[in-house]
Amino acid sequence: xxxxxxxxxxxxxxxxxxxxxxxxxxxxxxxxxxxxxxxxxxxxxxxxxxxxxxxxxxxxxxxxxxxxxxxxxxxxxxxxxxxxxxxx
Amino acid sequence: xxxxxxxxxxxxxxxxxxxxxxxxxxxxxxxxxxxxxxxxxxxxxxxxxxxxxxxxxxxxxxxxxxxxxxxxxxxxxxxxxxxxxxxxxxxxxxxxxxxxxxxxxxxxxxxxxxxxxxxxxxxxxxxxxxxxxxxxxxxxxxxxxxxxxxxxxxxxxxxxxxxxxxxxxxxxxxxxxxxxxxxxxxxxxxxxxxxxxxxxxxxxxxxxxxxxxxxxxxxxxxxxxxxxxxxxxxxxxxxxxxxxxxxxxxxxxxxxxxxxxxxxxxxxxxxxxxxxxxxxxxxxxxxxxxxxxxxxxxxxxxxxxxxxxxxxxxxxxxxxxxxxxxxxxxxxxxxxxxxxxxxxxxxxxxxxxxxxxxxxxxxxxxxxxxxxxxxxxxxxxxxxxxxxxxxxxxxxxxxxxxxxxxxxxxxxxxxxxxxxxxxxxxxxxxxxxxxxxxxxxxxxxxxxxxxxxxxxxxxxxxxxxxxxxxxxxxxxxxxxxxxxxxxxxxxxxxxxxxxxxxxxxxxxxxxxxxxxxxxxxxxxxxxxxxxxxxxxxxxxxxxxxxxxxxxxxxxxxxxxxxxxxxxxxxxxxxxxxxxxxxxxxxxxxxxxxxxxxxxxxxxxxxxxxxxxxxxxxxxxxxxxxxxxxxxxxxxxxxxxxxxxxxxxxxxxxxxxxxxxxxxxxxxxxxxxxxxxxxxxxxxxxxxxxxxxxxxxxxxxxxxxxxxxxxxxxxxxxxxxxxxxxxxxxxxxxxxxxxxxxxxxxxxxxxxxxxxxxxxxxxxxxxxxxxxxxxxxxxxxxxxxxxxxxxxxxxxxxxxxxxxxxxxxxxxxxxxxxxxxxxxxxxxxxxxxxxxxxxxxxxxxxxxxxxxxxxxxxxxxxxxxxxxxxxxxxxxxxxxxxxxxxxxxxxxxxxxxxxxx
Numbered sequence: 005x006x007x008x009x010x011x012x013x014x015x016x017x018x019x020x021x022x023x024x025x026x027x028x029x030x031x032x033x034x035x036x037x038x039x040x041x042x043x044x045x046x047x048x049x050x051x052x053x054x055x056x057x058x059x060x061x062x063x064x065x066x067x068x069x070x071x072x073x074x075x076x077x078x079x080x081x082x083x084x085x086x087x088x089x090x091x092x
Numbered sequence: 093x094x095x096x097x098x099x100x101x102x103x104x105x106x107x108x109x110x111x112x113x114x115x116x117x118x119x120x121x122x123x124x125x126x127x128x129x130x131x132x133x134x135x136x137x138x139x140x141x142x143x144x145x146x147x148x149x150x151x152x153x154x155x156x157x158x159x160x161x162x163x164x165x166x167x168x169x170x171x172x173x174x175x176x177x178x179x180x181x182x183x184x185x186x187x188x189x190x191x192x193x194x195x196x197x198x199x200x201x202x203x204x205x206x207x208x209x210x211x212x213x214x215x216x217x218x219x220x221x222x223x224x225x226x227x228x229x230x231x232x233x234x235x236x237x238x239x240x241x242x243x244x245x246x247x248x249x250x251x252x253x254x255x256x257x258x259x260x261x262x263x264x265x266x267x268x269x270x271x272x273x274x275x276x277x278x279x280x281x282x283x284x285x286x287x288x289x290x291x292x293x294x295x296x297x298x299x300x301x302x303x304x305x306x307x308x309x310x311x312x313x314x315x316x317x318x319x320x321x322x323x324x325x326x327x328x329x330x331x332x333x334x335x336x337x338x339x340x341x342x343x344x345x346x347x348x349x350x351x352x353x354x355x356x357x358x359x360x361x362x363x364x365x366x367x368x369x370x371x372x373x374x375x376x377x378x379x380x381x382x383x384x385x386x387x388x389x390x391x392x393x394x395x396x397x398x399x400x401x402x403x404x405x406x407x408x409x410x411x412x413x414x415x416x417x418x419x420x421x422x423x424x425x426x427x428x429x430x431x432x433x434x435x436x437x438x439x440x441x442x443x444x445x446x447x448x449x450x451x452x453x454x455x456x457x458x459x460x461x462x463x464x465x466x467x468x469x470x471x472x473x474x475x476x477x478x479x480x481x482x483x484x485x486x487x488x489x490x491x492x493x494x495x496x497x498x499x500x501x502x503x504x505x506x507x508x509x510x511x512x513x514x515x516x517x518x519x520x521x522x523x524x525x526x527x528x529x530x531x532x533x534x535x536x537x538x539x540x541x542x543x544x545x546x547x548x549x550x551x552x553x554x555x556x557x558x559x560x561x562x563x564x565x566x567x568x569x570x571x572x573x574x575x576x577x578x579x580x581x582x583x584x585x586x587x588x589x590x591x592x593x594x595x596x597x598x599x600x601x602x603x604x605x606x607x608x609x610x611x612x613x614x615x616x617x618x619x620x621x622x623x624x625x626x627x628x629x630x631x632x633x634x635x636x637x638x639x640x641x642x643x644x645x646x647x648x649x650x651x652x653x654x655x656x657x658x659x660x661x662x663x664x665x666x667x668x669x670x671x672x673x674x675x676x677x678x679x680x681x682x683x684x685x686x687x688x689x690x691x692x693x694x695x696x697x698x699x700x701x702x703x704x705x706x707x708x709x710x711x712x713x714x715x716x717x718x719x720x721x722x723x724x725x726x727x728x729x730x731x732x733x734x735x736x737x738x739x740x741x742x743x744x745x746x747x748x749x750x751x752x753x754x755x756x757x758x759x760x761x762x763x764x765x766x767x768x769x770x771x772x773x774x775x776x777x778x779x780x781x782x783x784x785x786x787x788x789x790x791x792x793x794x795x796x797x798x799x800x801x802x803x804x805x806x807x808x809x810x811x812x813x814x815x816x817x818x819x820x821x822x823x824x825x826x827x828x829x830x831x832x833x834x835x836x837x838x839x840x841x842x843x844x845x846x847x848x849x850x851x852x853x854x855x856x857x858x859x860x861x862x863x864x865x866x867x868x869x870x871x872x873x874x875x876x877x878x879x880x881x882x883x884x885x886x887x888x889x890x891x892x893x894x895x896x897x898x899x900x901x902x903x904x905x906x907x908x909x910x911x912x913x914x915x916x917x918x919x920x921x922x923x924x925x926x927x928x929x930x931x932x933x934x935x936x937x938x939x940x941x942x943x944x945x946x947x948x949x950x951x952x953x954x955x956x957x958x959x960x961x962x963x964x965x966x967x968x969x970x971x972x973x974x975x976x977x978x979x980x981x982x983x984x985x986x987x988x989x990x991x992x
Contacts, residue, residue, distance in 0.1 A: 025180060032178030039170055039343065043336045055330040056321040058163055059389055066173065066382050073177050073375035080180060081371035 024079045031076070035069045098242055098426070105297075105427055106265060109434075112293055113273045113286035120285050133365040135372035141288045141359045142377050143295035145172060145350060146384050147227075147436035148234035149506040151298055151429045154385065156406035158392040162332020167339060168506075169385050171346025173378040179370050183360070185524055186351065187370060189627050190361045194694035198357040198516060199447040202538075204698035205523035205624050206531035207617035213451030213699045215538050216516055220354045220447060221485070222542075222550070223512030224440050228489030230505045231433035232259040234406075238429050241410045242422075259493055266437045267486040274442040275478045287438060288363050294431035299383060301428025305409055306387020308421055309394045313412075320390045327393040341590045345507070348514040354443035355436065437489070445481035450697030453477035458703060470653040474696060508553050511593050515541035518601040522608070527621045533608030541600025544580070549592035552577045616702075644677035646708050651688060654695050654704075663691060685709065767935055770949075774816055778809035819950045823935070826957035833876040833961065835985060840913070841869035843877055844904060847884030854889040863903040873913060875962055875985040883955045883966065887917045887977050890951065894975065895921035913983050916969065918976040929968050955979075 014022070042058055150168070157165035175182065186201075195201045199220065203213035236258040273286045314320045324330060350356050364370070395408035403411055410429065413421040457473060518541070519534040551560050560577060568576040578588050580595045613621065644664070651660035661676060667687065668678035678684050685705065692701035785802040788794070794802070825831045848862060873880070891902050897920045905916040924932060935953045952966075959966045964981030 028180040029178065032174045032181070035174050035177055036343070039174075040340065042334060043339060045334075053162075053330065053332060053334065054325070055162060055332065055389075056325045058334075059324060060321070062163065062166055062170075063382065063386070066170070066378070069173065069177055070375050070378045070382065073378065077371040077374050081368040 021079065024076060028076050028080055031069070031072055035065075038065050038069075098239070098423075101423060101427065102430060105430065106269070106434075109290045109293065110269065110272075113269075113290040116289040117273065117286035135366075135369040135376070137289060137292045138364065138366075138369040139373045139376040139380065140292035140295040141363065142356075142373060143298070143380055143384075144291055144355050144359055144435050144439045145353075146295075146298065146381070146432060147506070148231050148429055148433040150384060151302060151432040152234055152238070152406050152409055153506065154388045155392045155395065155408045156404070158329060158388050159396060159405035159408075162329050163334070163389070164332065164338060164342065165388060166385060167342035168346045169381040171343040171348075172350035173381060174343070175347045175350050176374045176377050179374040182351070182521075183370055183374075184367065185627060186361050187364050187367055189524060189624055190364070191367070192627055193623070193698065194690050196362060196450060196694065196697050197443055197447045198352060198354055198520070199451050200693070200697045200699070201357075201361075202516060202519050202523060202534065203451065204693070205620055206519075206529075206534045207614050207620055208698045208702040209531050209535075210451065210455050210699040210703065212519075212531065212534055212538070213447075213697065214455075215535065215542070216519075217444075217447040217451045219512060219515055219538065219542050221444055221488070222546075223509045224354060224444060225485075225488045225492050226505045226553075227509040228437055228440060228485065229493035231437050232263055232489060232493045235259065235262050235430060235433050237404070237407060238410050238426055241407050241414065242426070260490060262434075263437075263486045263490045266434055266441070267483050269434075270438050270441045270445075270482050270486075271479045274438065274445070274482065275475050284363065284442065287442065288359065291359070291435045291439060294435040295380075297431045298428040298435075299380065301424045301431075302384060302387065302409065304421060305413060305425050305428075306391060308413060308416075308418065309387060309391050313394050313398065313416065314390065320393070323393050323397070324389060327396055329389065329393055329396070335587065337590045338587055341587075341593050342507070345510050345514055345593055348517045349510040352513040352516045352520065353510075354447065354513070355439035358439055358443040358446075437486075441482045441485045444485045445478045446697075448481035448484070449474055449477035450700055453481065454696055454700040455703065458700070458707070471656060471695075474654075504553065507589055508549055511549055511589065511596065512542075512545050514593070515545055515596060515600055518597070518604045522604055523621075524624050524627075526608075527618075527625045528608055529604070529621065530608045530611045530613040531617050532611040533604045533606070536607040537600045537602075537604025540603045541596045544596040544599050545592060547575075548577050548580060548595060549589065552588070644680055647680065647688065647705075648677065650704060650708055651692065654692055654701075663688070680709075763934060770935075771820070775813065778813045778816075782806050782809045782813075819954065823950060823954055823957060826954065826961055829961065831961055833985075834878065835874060836877045837872050837874045838877040839869075840871055840873050840906065840915075841866060843873070843881050844869060844884060844915075847881050847888055850881075850885045851888035851892060854892045858892060858900060860892055861899075861901045863901065865904075865906065868906040868908075869904075871908065871983070873981075873983050875981060879958045879962060880981070883958050883979060884915070884917075886951045886955050887966075887979065890977075891917060891919045891921075891975065895919040897921045897974070908983065911983050912964075912980060914978055914980040916972075916976060916978050918969075918972050919974040921974045923970075923973070923975045924968060926970065929970060932968060933966070 039062075042061065045054075045058075154165045154168075157168075189195065190201065193204055195204060199213045199216035202216050203209050206212050239258050270287075273290070274284055310317065310320050314323060351360065391408055391412065392405065395403070395405065395412050399408065399411055399415055410422060410425050413425055454474065454477065457477075515538060518537050519529070522529040522537075523534065554560075564577065576584075578584065578591060580591065583591065583595075586594065648660060648664050651663065654660075655663065664678060665676050667684050668675055671678050671681075671684075673679065689698075689701050689705050692704065695701075696704075785806050789799060789802055789806075844864070888902065892900075895902070899920075901920045903916075903918045905918065907914045907916075933952050933956045935950055955966050959979060959981060962981045963985055964979065966977060966979050969976040969978050
C-alpha cells in the first residue's frame with residue numbers, strides 16, 4: 005500500500021526503509037571523503053610520513069565502512085512491505 | 093623442494109578443482125531443471141567467486157607494489173570497496189538489467205543498450221581482448237616465476253632453464269579446464285556453476301595461503317603487531333610519498349575496473365543467481381579484500397629486512413618462507429599464487445570467449461551467404477566458436493608472455509589493463525542512467541578513448557623504441573609535439589598512468605556526451621534506452637517489434653537451432669498456453685517476438701539474437717512512428733481520463749446545486765406554511781380585541797369616557813390591520829412585478845435627509861449619532877425616489893430599533909462606481925448572528941421577541957422586493973463590526989434594469 009513510488013507520506017516502516025536507502029547511497033561518498041583525508045596529513049618538514057599511522061588509519065576506516073555496510077545490508081535486501089508488520 | 097613434488101602438488105590441486113567442478117555440474121544436471129543445489133546459490137559462494145578480482149597481481153604483486161610505492165597498493169582494493177558500499181546505486185541496477193535482458197557479457201550489455209548494435213559489441217570485445225591479453229600473460233608469467241623461485245632455491249637440484257615451457261603447460265592445462273567446464277552448455281544467462289564453485293574453492297585457498305604467510309611473518313619472524321608497526325616506521329617503505337593525483341586516480345581506476353573488467357562483469361553480474369546476494373557481498377567482499385591486504389605491508393617490510401638485496405619484491409610471499417626453511421608454508425603460498433593466477437585466467441577466458449563468439453564469430457557466420465537461415469544445429473557452432481575462442485585467448489596471452497616476458501613490473505601491466513577497460517565506463521554508466529545517450533555517441537567515446545589509451549599507455553608500455561620509435565616519444569609523430577604519447581597537448585608534468593587515465597577518459601566521456609547530444613537515436617535505441625534506464629519502473633516497456641512478419645514454424649525451427657529442440661518446444665508451448673491457444677505454435681505477436689528474442693539473447697547475445705530474428709521476420713522492427721503511436725495512445729488515454737474527471741466534477745457540481753435547490757424548495761414550503769399561520773395570527777390578534785371591545789360597546793351603558801377609550805382601541809387596531817393589509821398588498825404587488833414606478837430625479841443627500849427625519853420617529857427617546865460624508869452623497873439619482881426613501885427609512889429604523897450599543901452610532905457610506913450606487917448603513921451594535929443572516933429578508937422574520945419589534949416583520953422583505961424592482965439589491969454585509977446593510981441600485985434607472 006505504501007510501496008507507491010510517488011506517495012508523499014508513508015507509514016513509519018516504509019519511511020525507515022527509505023532512510024536506510026538514503027544511508028546506503030551516502031555511504032560510498034562518505035567513504036571516499038574519509039579516504040582522501042590522509043592527503044591532508046603533511047609530514048613535518050624533513051621527516052618521513054607516519055606510515056604506521058597511515059596503515060592503522062586506513063585499515064581501521066576500512067573495517068568501519070565494512071561494518072556500516074554489514075549493518076545496512078539486511079534491511080536493504082528485505083522488501084519494505086515485509087518490515088511493515090513487524091515494527092509498525 | 094624437489095621439482096617433482098611441486099609438479100605433483102600442482103597436478104593434485106588441479107585434479108581437485110576438476111573434481112569439484114565436475115561434481116557440481118553433475119549435481120546441477122541431476123537437479124533436473126530445478127537449478128543448481130541451494131548451497132551453490134548461497135551468497136557465500138557468490139562472494140568468494142568475486143575474488144577473481146584478486147589475481148596473482150594481488151597475491152604476489154601487492155607486496156612488490158608496497159615495496160615500491162608504500163600504501164599506494166591499497167587504492168586497488170579501496171576503489172572496489174567503495175563500489176560495493178554503493179551497491180544500491182549501481183550494482184543493483186546492473187544486475188537487474190542483466191537479469192531482465194539476459195545479458196551475457198559486458199559487450200552484450202553495451203551493445204544491447206545502444207539498439208543491439210553489432211558494431212558496438214565488436215568494439216567493446218576488441219577493447220576487452222586488447223586489455224586482457226597482457227593481463228593473462230601476467231598470470232602465466234607469475235606462475236612460471238614462482239616455479240623459478242623454487243628452482244633457484246635448490247642449486248644442487250633441478251634447474252628450470254626454460255620458464256616459457258612452464259607457462260605453456262599452464263596455459264594448455266587451463267585451456268582444457270576452461271573448455272571442459274566453461275562451454276558445457278549454452279544455457280540461458282550463461283551461468284557456469286561448476287566453474288564458479290571451483291573459483292570459490294580457489295578463493296579460499298589463496299586467502300588462507302596469504303593469511304598463513306602473513307601470520308608467519310608477523311608472529312613468527314617479527315614479534316607481534318606492535319613490533320611490526322615499529323619495523324614499518326623504521327623500514328624504507330616508510331619513505332613513501334602520498335601523491336594526491338595517483339591516490340585519487342587509482343582509487344577511481346580500480347572502482348571502474350571492478351565493474352568493467354570482463355571477468356568481474358561475468359562473476360558479478362552474469363553469474364549472479366539472486367539479487368539479494370549483492371547485499372551480503374556489499375560488505376563481505378570488501379572484508380575479503382581487507383584480509384587479502386592486511387599482511388602485505390608486514391611481508392614487504394620483513395622481506396626487505398631479511399631477504400638478500402636484489403630479490404624480486406614481487407615474489408617475497410614465496411621467497412620469504414622458502415628462505416626461512418618453511419617448505420610446507422612455501423608450498424601453500426605457491427598453491428595460493430597458482431590458484432590466484434588460474435582462477436583469473438579461467439574466468440577471463442570464459443568472459444572473452446563469450447564475447448568473441450557472440451559478437452564476432454556469430455555475426456560473421458550469419459553473414460556468410462545462404463548459411464544463416466539454413467537448417468543445422470547452431471548450438472554446436474556457437475560452442476565450437478567458444479572453444480576456439482578460449483584456445484585463441486590462451487594462445488594470445490601466451491604469445492604476449494613469450495614476446496614480452498619479464499619486461500615490466502607486475503603491477504604496471506595490471507594498471508594498464510585497468511585503464512583500458514575503464515574506457516567502457518562512460519558508455520556503460522551513460523547507458524544505464526541517461527536516456528539521451530546514443531549509439532553514435534557511445535561508438536565515438538569508445539573509439540576515441542581506446543585510441544588515446546593505446547597511444548598514451550598501451551603501446552608505450554612495450555618500452556621506448558619497440559613499437560613506438562624513441563623519436564616519437566621525444567618529438568611526437570611527424571614532429572607534432574602536442575601528440576607526444578607521454579605529454580598529450582603539452583601536458584608533460586603528470587604521472588604517465590594518470591596522464592593516460594585523464595586524457596583517455598576525458599576524451600572518451602567528452603566525445604560520448606557531445607555526439608549523443610547532437611545525434612538522434614533510432615527507434616530500437618530509444619526502446620532499449622528507456623528499458624535500461626527505467627528498469628525498476630513497473631509496468632510494461634515499449635516493444636521492440638511492431639508486427640509479426642514471420643510464420644511461427646520458421647521461428648520454432650530457428651529457436652530449436654539455438655536453444656535445442658526440447659527447450660524451444662517448451663518455450664513455444666508455454667507461450668501458446670499463455671495466449672490461451674492449444675498446441676505448439678503461438679500467435680506471432682510483438683510481445684512474443686520480444687520474449688523469444690530475450691530468450692535467444694541469453695545464449696548468443698542481444699545483437700546476434702536480434703539479427704537472426706530480423707533475418708526471419710524480414711525486419712519488422714519497431715519504427716519511430718510506432719513509438720509515437722504508443723506514446724499517443726497513452727496520451728489519448730490520459731486525456732480521455734482527464735475529460736472523464738472534468739465531467740465527473742461537473743456532475744458533482746450539478747448534483748450539489750440540485751440538492752441546494754431542493755433544500756430551498758423544502759424551506760420555501762415550510763416558510764409558506766409558516767407565512768399562512770403567521771398571517772392568521774397577525775390578523776387574529778387585532779380582530780379579537782376589536783370584536784371584544786365592539787361587543788362591550790354594543791351592550792351599552794358605559795360611561796362616556798370608557799366609550800371613547802374603547803372606540804379608540806378599536807380604531808387603533810383597525811389601523812394596525814389596515815397597515816398590515818397594506819403591507820401585504822404592497823408586497824404582493826412588488827413580488828408580482830406589477831408595481832408602477834414613479835421615476836423622478838433627486839439628490840441622494842436629500843433622500844437620505846428625508847429618511848433620517850422620518851426614521852427619527854422610531855424610538856425617539858434614543859440619541860443616535862449619524863456619520864455621513866456629504867461630498868460623496870452629493871449627486872443626483874434617477875429612480876423611484878419615494879420607494880428608495882422607503883427602503884432607507886426602513887433600514888435606518890431597524891438600526892434605531894435594534895442597535896444594542898450604549899452609545900449608538902450609524903455610519904452611512906456612499907460609493908459610486910460605473911453607474912452603480914451603493915449605500916452602506918453600518919451601526920455599532922452587535923450585528924446579526926451568522927445563522928440568522930440568511931433569514932432576515934424573509935417575511936415575518938423577527939429575530940428578537942415580537943413585542944420589542946412592534947412591526948409585522950415584513951419591512952426587510954418589502955425592502956428586498958423594492959430594490960429588486962429598482963434594478964438593485966439589498967444585502968447584509970457580515971464582518972463590519974455591527975449590523976451593516978448594503979443597498980445598491982443603478983444611478984439612472986432604465987426600463988431594462990428592472991428585475992423581472
